[in-house]
Amino acid sequence: MKLYHCADARSLRPLWALEELGADYELVNMAFPPRATYPGYLNINPLGTVPTFVDGEVTLTESTGICHYLGEKLAPTDLRVDPSEPAYGEYLNWMYRSDATLTFPQTIVLRYTRLEPKERRLPQAAEDYTVWYLSRLRSVEAALEDREFLCAGRFTMADIAVHYALFLGETLGLAERYKPRSRDYLERLKERPAFLRAREKQALRAD
Numbered sequence: 001m002k003l004y005h006c007a008d009a010r011s012l013r014p015l016w017a018l019e020e021l022g023a024d025y026e027l028v029n030m031a032f033p034p035r036a037t038y039p040g041y042l043n044i045n046p047l048g049t050v051p052t053f054v055d056g057e058v059t060l061t062e063s064t065g066i067c068h069y070l071g072e073k074l075a076p077t078d079l080r081v082d083p084s085e086p087a088y089g090e091y092l093n094w095m096y097r098s099d100a101t102l103t104f105p106q107t108i109v110l111r112y113t114r115l116e117p118k119e120r121r122l123p124q125a126a127e128d129y130t131v132w133y134l135s136r137l138r139s140v141e142a143a144l145e146d147r148e149f150l151c152a153g154r155f156t157m158a159d160i161a162v163h164y165a166l167f168l169g170e171t172l173g174l175a176e177r178y179k180p181r182s183r184d185y186l187e188r189l190k191e192r193p194a195f196l197r198a199r200e201k202q203a204l205r206a207d
Contacts (some may be wrong), residue, residue: 033050
């Protein structure tokens with residue numbers, strides 16, 4: 001298995017998952033954006049996005065999809081919620097909410113506060129999408145009212161997927177606007193040994 005990764009990008013989700021699983025994998029650390037900085041990357045992933053994950057003949061480019069794949073491929077693991085478990089539907093909902101609902105608005109904030117040239121930045125658009133993102137975090141705040149993790153009574157791939165959205169928000173300066181349970185969840189999971197190892201490994205540039 002081989003993961004193409006940029007520091008603190010969405011590829012941190014599968015990198016963290018691989019570390020939690022104790023999997024044997026190769027990590028390729030790239031500068032962002034990889035389509036412009038890593039020769040031949042567009043031949044691997046024509047969209048030029050990150051992550052790209054390769055497992056034999058399988059190539060995946062969606063971070064939560066890779067986490068889902070790893071849970072199934074490397075089962076049995078407590079990171080996976082089995083279809084026979086009552087929390088299976090909730091697990092899938094969190095997995096896909098993490099990107100479609102939580103990470104998506106942050107990409108607009110990132111673009112219009114940091115990635116665009118200064119003359120093209122749009123503070124109002126960034127603030128509008130910040131408010132959108134924060135309003136969607138109500139689901140996380142509510143879920144954590146009576147539990148430590150999001151579903152199934154344990155740490156799962158859903159926590160990796162959703163926690164990354166909160167972590168990305170922190171890198172964008174949004175965490176100071178988080179409500180208490182979301183902020184506590186962000187800080188607690190950042191202390192997991194596998195998360196710390198993942199962030200250490202991304203500092204080892206291969207290009």
